[in-house]
Amino acid sequence: xxxxxxxxxxxxxxxxxxxxxxxxxxxxxxxxxxxxxxxxxxxxxxxxxxxxxxxxxxxxxxxxxxxxxxxxxxxxxxxxxxxxxxxxxxxxxxxxxxxxxxxx
Amino acid sequence: xxxxxxxxxxxxxxxxxxxxxxxxxxxxxxxxxxxxxxxxxxxxxxxxxxxxxxxxxxxxxxxxxxxxxxxxxxxxxxxxxxxxxxxxxxxxxxxxxxxxxxxxxxxxxxxxxxxxxxxxxxxxxxxxxxxxxxxxxxxxxxxxxxxxxxxxxxxxxxxxxxxxxxxxxxxxx
Numbered sequence: 001x002x003x004x005x006x007x008x009x010x011x012x013x014x015x016x017x018x019x020x021x022x023x024x025x026x027x028x029x030x031x032x033x034x035x036x037x038x039x040x041x042x043x044x045x046x047x048x049x050x051x052x053x054x055x056x057x058x059x060x061x062x063x064x065x066x067x068x069x070x071x072x073x074x075x076x077x078x079x080x081x082x083x084x085x086x087x088x089x090x091x092x093x094x095x096x097x098x099x100x101x102x103x104x
Numbered sequence: 105x106x107x108x109x110x111x112x113x114x115x116x117x118x119x120x121x122x123x124x125x126x127x128x129x130x131x132x133x134x135x136x137x138x139x140x141x142x143x144x145x146x147x148x149x150x151x152x153x154x155x156x157x158x159x160x161x162x163x164x165x166x167x168x169x170x171x172x173x174x175x176x177x178x179x180x181x182x183x184x185x186x187x188x189x190x191x192x193x194x195x196x197x198x199x200x201x202x203x204x205x206x207x208x209x210x211x212x213x214x215x216x217x218x219x220x221x222x223x224x225x226x227x228x229x230x231x232x233x234x235x236x237x238x239x240x241x242x243x244x245x246x247x248x249x250x251x252x253x254x255x256x257x258x259x260x261x262x263x264x265x266x267x268x269x270x271x272x273x274x275x276x277x
Contacts, residue, residue: 002110004109004110005109006109013110015110016110016112016113017109017110017111017112018112036109036111037111037112037114065147065231066217066219066227067217069227070217075230076227076230076231077230077231080230080231080232084149085114085115085148085149086114086115086147086148086149087147088147089112089114089147090114093112093114102217103140103144104140104143104216104217104218104219104224
């Protein structure tokens with residue numbers, strides 16, 4: 001696993017660039033990750049990100065878009081507005097979590 | 105020691121990839137492949153069109169879309185979940201078999217948090233997907249636009265569909 005530097009901190013990532021160590025994540029790092037995929041984080045983005053982090057702790061896997069809607073209460077349409085084109089992957093990336101595995 | 109930043113490729117460059125899925129089956133089990141793949145494509149930022157034709161029309165007719173059924177008759181690949189055991193084809197036509205199989209399939213899907221068909225279509229539309237109905241099927245079924253889900257964008261002819269999906273990848277289900 002490569003180690004890269006984000007916000008002056010060493011961060012372990014996989015070959016695609018997704019973080020692999022839950023506790024290495026910080027809000028500062030999330031801001032940099034978001035900027036790298038051209039997203040400027042608003043308070044609503046943060047609500048989604050904090051839901052995803054908490055949900056991962058409970059479920060042991062990354063939330064899909066469906067789960068983020070039904071359990072988190074963030075409508076799919078809004079997810080596409082906040083994290084355009086590939087919401088599920090972008091949300092996980094910024095939240096420092098692996099790509100979601102679920103099909104739906 | 106650190107390596108330079110690695111940023112996932114989220115397809116910032118627009119490849120113009122387009123997917124068109126023709127849904128021609130109205131059995132519950134055959135409704136899902138198109139929905140799952142269409143939904144996945146939308147989640148990858150791909151422009152996605154679903155075209156409903158023939159038996160697939162039951163997926164978008166308001167009075168029928170909640171009652172799609174699954175019959176194990178003629179399906180020799182159906183096993184009791186988690187086993188290799190078959191129910192013999194000869195007992196498939198008994199009364200109540202379709203209802204029981206439908207109930208079992210719905211339960212399995214629900215356990216995996218897969219939405220029911222109408223709900224799944226709503227999610228697909230929310231994700232930017234487009235729903236189209238086939239003109240010939242509408243005429244055959246004596247169905248008007250008002251009988252269809254409100255989010256169906258139109259009843260179109262086969263040639264309209266071919267024109268609209270120029271350059272798209274096509275899936276026939």
